[in-house]
Amino acid sequence: NPGDSVTLSCGVKESSTGWRFFWYRTVPYTAGLLSLSDRSYSVEPLSGNGTSEDSYTLIPAGPSHTGGYVCRAGRGDPVYDTLYSKPQFLWSGEPQPSVSLKMKPNRTQHFTSKSLSLSCEEKGNTIGWKLKRYREKAVESECGSIWGSIAGSKCTIMFIFSWDSGVYWCESGSGEYSNAVNITVAVGHLILESPAYPITEGDSVTLRCTHRYQETNPIPKVDFYKDGVLIRNETTGEMTIPAVSKSDEGFYKCKSNKAESPESVVRVRGEKIIMITLHFHLWSSEICSVKKHTPGLEL
Incomplete structure (x- = not known):
């Protein structure tokens, strides 16, 4: 921050x-x-x-x-x-709540040779935002310069490769930022589908292990790892955490008997705080009516 x-x-x-x-x-x-x-x-x-x-x-x-x-x-x-x-x-920037980076497919890991669409979406306006990325080659660039094609606010990479891995974000001309997403393009046959954005404490999250040819090569058994340590064996290809906590934050990957996915970080933010403010503008006669018809209500 x-x-x-x-x-x-x-x-x-x-x-x-x-x-x-x-x-x-x-x-x-x-x-x-x-x-x-x-x-x-x-x-x-x-x-x-x-x-x-x-x-x-x-x-x-x-x-x-x-x-x-x-x-x-x-x-x-x-x-x-x-x-x-x-x-x-x-990467240092204070994300503006009014703008967000959207991806399709919406996941942080992708297979090579597939297409990837990204867009900078702002409430009511998408003008002036540029999609940027920073790769391992240590060069910051924007969509349309040497990679991707732009159509309106959407940037499309028709065939992604391992060198497209990196950090992507949206940035305005005045220096405002969206959220940033670390995208990994996998050369192998397994990817881990995990949330691209932080999960709120108490929410449920499902991590899925997907094969490049999932329809013809279903995964019979998958091991899930957190920070390099085996934490779960699953026969369904997915792992669910019913209520995440800060202790669930870390690097996850999945592994079958023939392949292994890259690692992705799962981030957890503090639990939601919901504040409800009630404003009463009632005359004395209305208060009496409310108390009469609403048992247990105290004003």
Whole structure:
């Protein structure tokens, strides 16, 4: 959330000391800047001479900090530098309740070579919102630039592939955000169908394990895992939690005797609070009438 502090940590496999840590923000490929990953992106330094601490804190984090971050370490004279880390993605934005990112099919995991439709839906207006995504290649882009086709407020990817995996969200020209969804495109034969948005405590949720050719290859037995630990064996291909709680939050996947799905995170938010405010504008004669015909009502 904007206003939170976010700490980035950099680790070196060697346990010895004396390292200085260097921090970078990823940007689209730019001539003159250091480029990584076959020129898929460049990096801008966040700290000139590095830091002796193995952590770097953004205080506070905000929409301008949305992006990818990379680190490396160096020590000695002459300096020996480690390899660069893989980029880690940070998404910071305060979602506006009036706009939401919708998907069809409505799930976070999808099979390759299928189509995916996404749209930015705002109550009463869909003008000015752009669909953006951030992929592992550490490049932020919008629909219609190098991926997807736009028709009105809808963006369609006709054939999705593993490289379409990433974080998707809607953003207005004035910097307003929708919710963000982490989409995974699976190369294998199993996906886990789970809610794309946080579940409210106390609600029921069903996780489904789906085969790429579900109609011709029904799954006889499925194991469900949470945070890498086996939690349930099912013969129906689905697992239901009648009333979710914060302890159910975590990374889930399913596994059959021949295939395994990617992991997806299940997020849980606080229980619903319903407030009912009653306004009485009654004359004394009306109060008497209400009390007479409504046993147990006290005013």
